[in-house]
Amino acid sequence: xxxxxxxxxxxxxxxxxxxxxxxxxxxxxxxxxxxxxxxxxxxxxxxxxxxxxxxxxxxxxxxxxxxxxxxxxxxxxxxxxxxxxxxxxxxxxxxxxxxxxxxxxxxxxxxxxxxxxxxxxxxxxxxxxxxxxxxxxxxxxxxxxxxxxxxxxxxxxxxxxxxxxxxxxxxxxxxxxxxxxxxxxxxxxxxxxxxxxxxxxxxxxxxxxxxxxxxxxxxxxxxxxxxxxxxxxxxxxxxxxxxxxxxxxxxxxxxxxxxxxxxxxxxxxxxxxxx
Amino acid sequence: xxxxxxxxxxxxxxxxxxxxxxxxxxxxxxxxxxxxxxxxxxxxxxxxxxxxxxxxxxxxxx
Ligand code: SF4
Ligand code: SF4
Numbered sequence: 001x002x003x004x005x006x007x008x009x010x011x012x013x014x015x016x017x018x019x020x021x022x023x024x025x026x027x028x029x030x031x032x033x034x035x036x037x038x039x040x041x042x043x044x045x046x047x048x049x050x051x052x053x054x055x056x057x058x059x060x061x062x063x064x065x066x067x068x069x070x071x072x073x074x075x076x077x078x079x080x081x082x083x084x085x086x087x088x089x090x091x092x093x094x095x096x097x098x099x100x101x102x103x104x105x106x107x108x109x110x111x112x113x114x115x116x117x118x119x120x121x122x123x124x125x126x127x128x129x130x131x132x133x134x135x136x137x138x139x140x141x142x143x144x145x146x147x148x149x150x151x152x153x154x155x156x157x158x159x160x161x162x163x164x165x166x167x168x169x170x171x172x173x174x175x176x177x178x179x180x181x182x183x184x185x186x187x188x189x190x191x192x193x194x195x196x197x198x199x200x201x202x203x204x205x206x207x208x209x210x211x212x213x214x215x216x217x218x219x220x221x222x223x224x225x226x227x228x229x230x231x232x233x234x235x236x237x238x239x240x241x242x243x244x245x246x247x248x249x250x251x252x253x254x255x256x257x258x259x260x261x262x263x264x265x266x267x268x269x270x271x272x273x274x275x
Numbered sequence: 276x277x278x279x280x281x282x283x284x285x286x287x288x289x290x291x292x293x294x295x296x297x298x299x300x301x302x303x304x305x306x307x308x309x310x311x312x313x314x315x316x317x318x319x320x321x322x323x324x325x326x327x328x329x330x331x332x333x334x335x336x337x
Contacts, residue, residue, distance in 0.1 A: 153330065155282065156321055157331060
């Protein structure tokens with residue numbers, strides 16, 4: 001599988017289609033994102049993230065691609081390694097007008113193994129097009145139903161106990177491929193008091209949840225990153241369900257479209273459900 | 276928003292979102308008075324620290 005990806009990327013580099021390839025490299029057992037510019041670099045260290053001790057390492061490739069595009073001096077085109085979740089994130093970033101000219105990103109897709117798809121209960125473990133791997137069945141995550149089965153008091157007790165462990169490391173926000181704001185509400189003292197651990201709850205986490213509405217593409221990176229093992233995804237999944245019910249909007253889909261929460265002006269077709 | 280706080284375990288009736296223009300003084304007074312009456316009826320918030328701490332310790336123990 002890895003050889004197919006390497007050959008494909010080498011072809012892109014050799015033809016001059018891309019100025020570099022944003023992928024992963026394994027440097028003495030440590031997997032990190034890396035911008036490959038030469039074919040030899042691919043031969044010596046390119047990785048799909050597999051490690052012996054920790055399973056497959058994932059990074060928010062879409063977010064890294066966004067930073068690359070925003071911060072490079074020229075308007076070159078770059079190749080980016082994408083799994084199903086990375087593609088959803090790129091799609092969503094496009095819909096939020098973050099990527100500028102989307103043609104500057106050439107996706108190099110890989111389909112995930114069944115093991116990885118199961119581990120993250122991934123709803124689409126493959127991008128639309130991929131150069132390596134095989135399509136495996138989408139997986140489901142039932143954590144939302146589990147919370148909905150509780151009554152109001154038990155839900156509050158459940159979430160409060162979870163969020164009580166938060167050490168406010170901002171890891172969930174930092175890893176999130178669709179968290180792209182330059183100024184973050186979570187750091188505004190006037191809105192959420194700073195300097196407390198755990199942070200002011202439920203304000204801190206509900207604020208983040210609201211900001212994930214019409215954005216979260218359910219990659220599970222936040223939950224995986226959280227040192228306090230808080231099931232963040234469950235909260236954002238519920239938010240996504242609400243957006244799907246109210247606005248018929250599904251995040252991360254390929255093609256034209258706009259998130260209903262990124263429309264200024266005329267009514268996106270929603271009436272006063274909150275009245 | 277109501278559905279979100281309900282998922283979190285807060286009675287959605289505790290939240291009201293209404294658009295009131297600055298030219299609508301009497302409506303503003305009406306909206307606020309009605310909501311205050313409603314909240315009085317529902318009673319104190321489950322988010323008050325003492326109530327919440329008890330719920331959390333029960334959850335952690337279970
Ligand atoms: S990653 Fe976890 S501990 Fe860190 S801020 Fe987010 S919820 Fe809190
Ligand atoms: S699952 Fe978490 S990290 Fe992934 S898009 Fe949603 S909020 Fe962001």
